[in-house]
Amino acid sequence: xxxxxxxxxxxxxxxxxxxxxxxxxxxxxxxxxxxxxxxxxxxxxxxxxxxxxxxxxxxxxxxxxxxxxxxxxxxxxxxxxxxxxxxxxxxxxxxxxxxxxxxxxxxxxxxxxxxxxxxxxxxxxxxxxxxxxxxxxxxxxxxxxxxxxxxxxxxxxxxxxxxxxxxxxxxxxxxxxxxxxxxxxxxxxxxxxxxxxxxxxxxxxxxxxxxxxxxxxxxxxxxxxxxxxxxxxxxxxxxxxxxxxxxxxxxxxxxxxxxxxxxxxxxxxxxxxxxxxxxx
Numbered sequence: 001x002x003x004x005x006x007x008x009x010x011x012x013x014x015x016x017x018x019x020x021x022x023x024x025x026x027x028x029x030x031x032x033x034x035x036x037x038x039x040x041x042x043x044x045x046x047x048x049x050x051x052x053x054x055x056x057x058x059x060x061x062x063x064x065x066x067x068x069x070x071x072x073x074x075x076x077x078x079x080x081x082x083x084x085x086x087x088x089x090x091x092x093x094x095x096x097x098x099x100x101x102x103x104x105x106x107x108x109x110x111x112x113x114x115x116x117x118x119x120x121x122x123x124x125x126x127x128x129x130x131x132x133x134x135x136x137x138x139x140x141x142x143x144x145x146x147x148x149x150x151x152x153x154x155x156x157x158x159x160x161x162x163x164x165x166x167x168x169x170x171x172x173x174x175x176x177x178x179x180x181x182x183x184x185x186x187x188x189x190x191x192x193x194x195x196x197x198x199x200x201x202x203x204x205x206x207x208x209x210x211x212x213x214x215x216x217x218x219x220x221x222x223x224x225x226x227x228x229x230x231x232x233x234x235x236x237x238x239x240x241x242x243x244x245x246x247x248x249x250x251x252x253x254x255x256x257x258x259x260x261x262x263x264x265x266x267x268x269x270x271x272x273x274x275x276x277x278x279x280x
Contacts, residue, residue, distance in 0.1 A: 001223075001226060006223055006226055006227070009219050009222065009223040010220075010223050010227070010235055012216075012219055013216055013219045013220035013223065014235065014236070014238050014239055014242060015242060016211065016212045016213075016215065016216025016219065016220075017212070017216055017220075017236075017239045018093065018238075018239050018240075018242035018243040018246060019207075019208075019211070019212040019216070019246070020080075020208050020212040020213060020216070021084070021089050021092055021093045021096075021243040021246075021247075022089055022243060022246045022247065022250060022251070023204045023205075023207055023208040023212060024038065024042075024080060024081060024084045024204075024208055025084045025087070025088070025089045025092065025247070025251060026204055026250070026251060027200075027201045027204035027205060027208075028081070028084050028085050028201075029084075029251070030200075031198055031200040031201035031204060032196045032197065032198040032200075032201055033196060033197050033198060033200075033201025033202065033204070033205060034191065034194055034195055034196050034197070035078075035081040035082045035084075035085055036078070036081070036184075036187045036188045036190075036191040036194075036195065037188055037195055037196070037197050037201070037205070038081045038201065038204075038205045038208075039074075039077050039078045039080075039081045039184050039187065039188075040181070040184035040185055040187065040188045041202060041205035041206060041209060042077060042081070042205050042206075042208045042209035042213065043073075043074070043077055043177055043180050043181050043184045043209060044181050044184070044209065045205070045206045045208075045209030045210040045214070046177045046209035046210060046213040046214040047174065047177035047178045047180070047181055047209075047214075048210070048214075049209070049210040049211075049214035049215060050170065050173060050174035050177050050214045050217070050218065051174050051178065053170060053174070053214070053215075053218050054170060054171050054174045057168075057170060057171070064167070064171065064172070064175040065171075065172050065173070065174070065175025065176035065177075065178070065179055066175075066176070066179075067179055068162070069159055069162050069163065069172075069176045070175075070176040070177075070178075070179030070180040070183070071180070071183065072155045072156070072158055072159040072162070073155075073156075073159055073176045073177065073180045074180040074183040074184060074187075075151070075152070075155035076152045076153075076155040076156040076159060077152075077180070077184070078152075078184070078187060079148045079149065079151045079152030079155060080092075080096065080148075080149065080152040082145075082148045083095075083096075083145045083146070083148035083149035083152060084145070084149075085145065086141075086142040086144065086145035087141055087142065087145040087146065087149060088141070088247060088253045089243050089244065089246065089247030089251060089253055090240065090243055090244030090247050090248075090253065090255065090259055090263075091133065091141045091146075091259060092145070092149050092243075093239060093240040093243035093244065094133070094240045094244075094259070094262065094263055094266060094267075095130070095133070095141075095146055095149040095150055095153065096149050096152055096153045096156070096240075097153070097236070097237075097239060097240050097266075097267075097270075098126060098129070098130055098153065098266045098270070099149070099150045099151075099152070099153020099154050099156075099157065100153045100154075100156050100157040100160070101126075101157070101270045101273075102123075102126070102127075102153075102157070103153065103154050103156075103157025103158060103161075104157050104160060104161060105123065105273055107157075107158075107161050118272050118273075118275070119272065119273045121269075121272060122268075122269040122270065122271070122272025122273040123269060123273060124269070125265050125266075125268060125269030125272065126265060126266045126267075126268075126269030126270050126273075127269075128265055128269075129261070129262040129263070129264070129265025129266035129269060130262070130266060132258065132261055132262045132265065133258065133259070133262035133266075134146055140258075159176075168221075169217075169221040169224075170217065170218050170221045170222075173217050173221070177213075177214075233274045234271060234274055234275075237267050237270065237271060240263065240267065241263075241267075244259075244263070
C-alpha cells in the first residue's frame with residue numbers, strides 16, 4: 001500500500017473516531033433520542049455493517065469475539081452515550097482518550113514494563129491535566145457526565161488490552177458487537193419509561209454505529225498493521241483535537257482556556273509516554 005493511501009485511510013479513521021463524539025453529542029443535545037436508545041441503535045447498526053464486511057473479507061479467519069469483551073464494549077458504548085447527555089464534545093473526547101491511554105499504560109506497568117523518567121513526567125502531566133479539567137468552577141464539566149466518560153474509557157482500554165492477539169481485529173470486533181446487542185436491548189427495556197425517539201436521533205445513531213464505528217474500525221484495522229506502534233498511538237492524539245474542532249464548527253461549542261490547558265497537559269503527557277516507550 002502506498003504512503004499516500006496509508007495517510008488517507010489513517011486520516012479517515014481518525015475523523016470517524018472523532019465523528020462518534022460529534023454524532024452522539026448532536027443526537028443527545030439536539031434531538032429527542034435518549035441515551036439508552038442511542039446505544040442500542042449504535043451497537044445494532046455497527047454489528048450489521050461489521051457482519052457484512054466480514055462476509056466479504058479474506059485472510060485471517062481466526063477470532064469471533066467473546067462475552068466478556070462484548071460486555072466491556074457495551075459498557076463503553078453505554079457510558080459514552082450517557083456522558084454526552086451533558087458533556088461538550090471536546091471535553092468528552094479528551095476524557096475518553098485520557099482514560100483509555102491511562103488504562104493501557106497502567107496495565108503495562110502492572111505486567112512489568114519499566115517507566116523511564118520522561119514517562120513518569122508525562123504521566124504526572126497528563127494526570128494534572130485531568131485534575132485541572134475537573135476542578136470545580138464555572139467551566140468545570142458536569143461531574144456525572146465526567147464519571148460516565150471516564151468509566152467508558154476504562155472499559156475501552158481493557159477491551160483493547162483483551163483484544164491483542166485474539167485473531168483478526170475486524171472479525172473479533174464484529175463478533176463482540178453482535179454479542180453486545182442483547183445487553184443494549186436489556187438497558188433499553190430497563191429504561192423504557194424514559195425512552196424517547198425521533199427520526200433525526202435514529203439517523204444520528206445509525207451513522208454513529210454503521211459509519212463512524214463499523215466502517216471506521218474496519219478502515220483502522222486495515223491500516224494499523226502498516227504503521228509503527230508508536231505512530232499508531234501518536235496519530236490517535238488527533239482524535240480529541242478533531243472532535244473539539246468539530247464541536248466548534250458544527251455544534252457552536254466554545255473552547256475555554258481551561259479546556260485548552262487541560263488538552264495540552266493530557267495530550268502532551270501521553271505523547272511523552274509514547275515517545276519514551278519508542279526508545280525502550
